[in-house]
Amino acid sequence: MFSSPTVRVSFLFVAIALVALLFADIAITAANPWKDLGRFFMGVITPDFFSSEGIAVALLRTVAFAFVGVALGSLCGFVLSLVYRNPVVRTFCAFIRAIHELFWALIFLQFFGFHPLTGVLAIAIPYAGIFAKVYSEIFEEADPTPGRLLPPRTGVVSAFLYTRIPDCWVQLRTYTAYRLECGLRSSAILGFVGLPTLGFFLESAFSQGHYSEAGAMLILFYVLIATMPLWVKPKLLPVYILGAPFFLGEGLPIVWGNVERFFTQDIIPSPLRNGDGLSGLMPWLGDVMATEALPGIWNTLVLTQIALVATGLIALLTFPLISSHFGGPARRTGGHIFLVIARSTPEYILAYILLQLWGPSMLPAVIALALHNGGIIGHLIGRQSSAIQLRPDAITGFNRYTYELVPRVYRAFLAFLFYRWEIIMRETAILGILGIYTLGFYVDSAIQNIQFDRAMVLIVITALLNIGVDILGRFIRRKLALQTMPTC
Structure with a gap:
């Protein structure tokens, strides 16, 4: 009760x-919201899957950004989770995960431009903070009994690999799979700031009133999410992760001088910059x-x-x-x-x-x-x-x-x-x-x-x-x- x-x-x-x-x-x-809403639902009911060649490319790049960003974020998060008890690490992780992926994308756009690195880091950085927190909680809740059964003088790394990882493996795998689904959603919306993922083509279709094309994109995205258990298999993950970087697309070369100027001048408060x-x-x-x-x-x-x-x-x-x-x-x-x-x-x-x-x-x-x-x-x-x-x-x-x-x-x-x-x-x-x-x-x-x-x-x-x-x-x-x- x-x-x-x-x-x-x-x-x-x-x-x-x-x-x-x-x-x-x-x-x-x-002026006429219900008429517009009806047109949108009609577009969903009558999707046009062949109106644009960009739909397939958008979905492919959405998946590619998600895999690379989540893989990098999970790897960094795993390393951070090992020292998560440190207050400095915990504060750092809390800060980076508190900033939304789109804010990170807006920041990186200023010096990387529309480069694949912008989208990858926009997903990887906040996800690293999230993974660090969740992974550390999973490790803390692990059963300590197997560790007590190890022979004396067993090294810390060996004890961790042979006791903690096997005990937590199912939880780690389950949560990482959930984060991959979240990564697909994050990757999709990166298109709204100009990266070539689903959001970019969806915004373009809506701005031109092509509701059937927009409906087709949404349906394909739902199918992509719903069928993840069918195509995201553990044995195929190495193939996906190694192949995904080749489908991120190309961007203009990074001008490292712009990166330096951003951190040394652009984000310095103007009164300090002006003396x-x-x-x-x-x-x-x-x-x-x-x-x-x-x-x-x-x-x-x-x-x-x-x-x-x-x-x-x-x-x-x-x-x-x-x-x-x-x-x-x-x-x-x-x-x-x-x-x-x-x-x-x-x-x-x-x-x-x-x-x-x-x-x-x-x-x-x-x-x-x-x-x-x-x-x-x-x-x-x-x-x-x-x-x-x-x-x-x-x-x-x-x-x-x-x-x-x-x-x-x-x-x-x-x-x-x-x-x-x-x-x-x-x-x-x-x-x-x-x-x-x-x-x-x-x-x-x-x-x-x-x-x-x-x-x-x-x-x-x-x-x-x-x-x-x-x-x-x-x-x-x-x-x-x-x-x-x-x-x-």
Whole structure:
């Protein structure tokens, strides 16, 4: 059953979201949004798979960037996980994973240009921080018994390879496979900043009103994600990883002088660069905070809290679609398809589509964030609810949902929700590139105006904000003793 602190925290977050709605812009500004939405769905129903030769190339490069970026990120993350207990390493990993892949891409574009290295590093760097954290947690939870059975004087490396790795191998492999799926989504959205992945061709198709072509790209992307267990085989991974770099495409040669100038001049605050010293730095920082950082932080927090509660509502409404305690096989199959589509569609792509159809406001972002994250949590909670054993005489229908299952999975649901909180904030910030006034909007504007020093300050603020929310989420989970396993 619900505990009193759990109920209070739930109502507190709902109240915060309702207050945030008063300050949010959720209007639909398009002249005929439902007609445009109908045209889009008609395009999905009647996809044109042969309209452009670029579709196959886009998918191939999306896969290539994902494999190379995730492979590099997992390798670096594995090395970092071995020394993750070091506070400096832990802080470094928290910082690099708090910056979204698109922000990293925007940074590297300034000195690498549209080079494959830009996309690879944009995925690899934040993923290295994520892998380091998760791998270290997996190693810490490993059974210490095998290590005690080793002969005396066994070396540290040998003990690690012969005891820790075999014990953790299944978890490491499972999580890495999940990250590869995430890498495909990250790779797809890199196209929105100009790299030759799916997002680039999708944006082009939408801007020209070619909805059937856009629908074909989305369908192929869903098929790519859904069939991963069929084509991502352990024996084939070395082939994929070794072959992927050859399909990244070519870019202009890297001008290393631009790299040096970026770090030694471009990102140095202009008062320091111009010789004004600290006397000019404080007014400059004050102007950045007043005109860009504070408005961006406010809108990011408002949108995050609304999206967080909306995510919770979607998850609670959708988990019965796949639960074995409701409906038959046909209904559960339909539920699985819906949740696969919801969680496989990158928030950025869904928000972009809805913005094109409904006009600029926070509403497309809220729906995109809620559907994607709600689909993930709904899938996890639905699977957990199916494992719950009910009495033969248990009540049925809506009462089974409200009195039997929701109380048993609610704590696990909250644990997953607070875990996704920091992820929702990362996505909220980056959605500003689409024109929503979150921190990403001001970062993108500063870069467009060649004000890289202001952009870096805003990116650091974004990272610190994400780290703060992550710490708060972990504190709440620990305070409420929330676990991701349901009550039996």
